[in-house]
Amino acid sequence: xxxxxxxxxxxxxxxxxxxxxGNWTAELAADADLxxxxxxxxxxxxxxxxxxYVGTSxxxxxxxxxxxxxxxxxxxxxxxxxxxxxxxxxPASKPLQDALASVGESLSGTSDPQALGKALAFWTTxxxxxxxxxxxxxQAAGADVVWRVLPDGSVFFxxxxxxxxxxTDFELVDFMPLEGLxxxxxxxxxxxxxxSFSGRNVSVVEHLLSAGKTRTRVWFx
Amino acid sequence: xxxxxxxxxxxxxxxxxxxxxxxxxxYAGTVVAQxxxxxxxxxxxxPRIPSLAGxxxxxxxxxxxxxxxxxxxxxxxxxxxxxxxxxxELRLWEAAGxxxxxxxxSQKVSLVAPAVNLGxxxxxxxxxxxxxxxxxxxxxxxxxxxxxxxxGAALTAAGAxxxxxxxxxxGAALTATSEAxxxxxxxxxxxxxxxxxxx
Numbered sequence: 001x002x003x004x005x006x007x008x009x010x011x012x013x014x015x016x017x018x019x020x021x022g023n024w025t026a027e028l029a030a031d032a033d034l035x036x037x038x039x040x041x042x043x044x045x046x047x048x049x050x051x052x053y054v055g056t057s058x059x060x061x062x063x064x065x066x067x068x069x070x071x072x073x074x075x076x077x078x079x080x081x082x083x084x085x086x087x088x089x090x091p092a093s094k095p096l097q098d099a100l101a102s103v104g105e106s107l108s109g110t111s112d113p114q115a116l117g118k119a120l121a122f123w124t125t126x127x128x129x130x131x132x133x134x135x136x137x138x139q140a141a142g143a144d145v146v147w148r149v150l151p152d153g154s155v156f157f158x159x160x161x162x163x164x165x166x167x168t169d170f171e172l173v174d175f176m177p178l179e180g181l182x183x184x185x186x187x188x189x190x191x192x193x194x195x196s197f198s199g200r201n202v203s204v205v206e207h208l209l210s211a212g213k214t215r216t217r218v219w220f221x
Numbered sequence: 222x223x224x225x226x227x228x229x230x231x232x233x234x235x236x237x238x239x240x241x242x243x244x245x246x247x248y249a250g251t252v253v254a255q256x257x258x259x260x261x262x263x264x265x266x267x268p269r270i271p272s273l274a275g276x277x278x279x280x281x282x283x284x285x286x287x288x289x290x291x292x293x294x295x296x297x298x299x300x301x302x303x304x305x306x307x308x309x310e311l312r313l314w315e316a317a318g319x320x321x322x323x324x325x326x327s328q329k330v331s332l333v334a335p336a337v338n339l340g341x342x343x344x345x346x347x348x349x350x351x352x353x354x355x356x357x358x359x360x361x362x363x364x365x366x367x368x369x370x371x372x373g374a375a376l377t378a379a380g381a382x383x384x385x386x387x388x389x390x391x392g393a394a395l396t397a398t399s400e401a402x403x404x405x406x407x408x409x410x411x412x413x414x415x416x417x418x419x420x
Contacts, residue, residue, distance in 0.1 A: 136240050
């Protein structure tokens with residue numbers, strides 16, 4: 001069973017939800033003596049299997065020797081407002097990078113060049129949460145363009161190609177066709193939203209840790 | 222808006238699904254410069270909206286063009302077509318600051334009303350009813366030509382008598398005046414135009 005930790009502190013219970021569009025969140029429970037130093041705004045890296053999920057603590061509290069913690073991907077800036085800015089004759093990457101940089105977030109190098117290069121005769125960024133501005137830009141960049149925060153905390157911007165997942169070492173625990181859901185068990189569940197898994201396009205990935213066992217729920221489009 | 226914690230979460234979720242809702246409204250502001258034909262720089266009143274440069278104005282009919290006096294600080298409304306941040310445009314204009322107004326049509330422009338005012342300066346005078354005036358003028362000229370021709374012929378005849386030699390030139394002058402009026406009348410079609418200027 002893969003272990004999970006936050007900033008090196010063992011985690012007793014966890015749920016990491018990774019949607020294909022938007023930011024991932026992790027809700028964790030750890031021993032209070034170990035986890036009391038993770039107030040909101042603190043950088044928090046959740047380690048699970050072979051993946052580090054780089055994020056920021058957005059809520060934490062302690063009760064009965066347990067600290068429960070919510071971590072969001074990235075630097076915690078996507079909910080902050082971006083500054084009003086007007087552009088003319090720019091690629092989509094320009095307002096995108098300006099918005100991300102203004103709140104301390106970064107653009108992933110794996111982003112789609114075609115989406116980033118979408119020519120905009122005009123673009124008006126009004127004062128609104130950066131996440132809203134990203135959604136607007138994604139709509140402008142193309143019908144299939146999305147944004148999401150990757151495990152490394154950077155923002156991917158582009159169209160998903162649904163490439164085959166590299167995960168082959170897993171056990172199928174349950175399959176609910178009507179819900180479009182598979183539950184798997186794996187020592188290193190490296191399946192990601194935006195990929196193809198078991199012949200289906202992955203929409204949301206949830207990693208669950210409880211009572212000493214881990215499961216991964218793979219929701220399909 | 223004051224919301225309890227549950228509704229705050231729901232409100233944020235709903236807002237995230239409609240990030241362009243604020244682009245569906247129109248925002249008042251001031252035109253600060255003109256960049257070209259029907260293209261303007263605009264400063265919104267709302268601090269959430271940035272200043273915009275070189276954006277088009279949508280006018281009620283095709284063929285219109287505007288030239289503004291930037292110092293007049295004309296006011297307009299800013300909007301976005303289909304709520305798209307990539308398609309800003311100015312709409313609905315307050316009248317201050319118009320320097321020039323053009324209307325270009327490929328066939329015809331008609332101004333049909335019981336009264337059409339061209340210019341409002343204190344020294345302005347009524348426009349001439351050209352066709353009516355020319356018709357009346359023709360009548361007058363015809364009468365004058367007849368009288369001058371008759372008088373000229375009579376005086377010429379009278380001047381043929383040696384004791385009345387000074388009369389013949391008078392008759393010739395009257396005849397020449399009559400001929401000039403005939404020439405003037407013959408060019409009637411050239412005196413009226415469909416192209417008008419105010420001064």
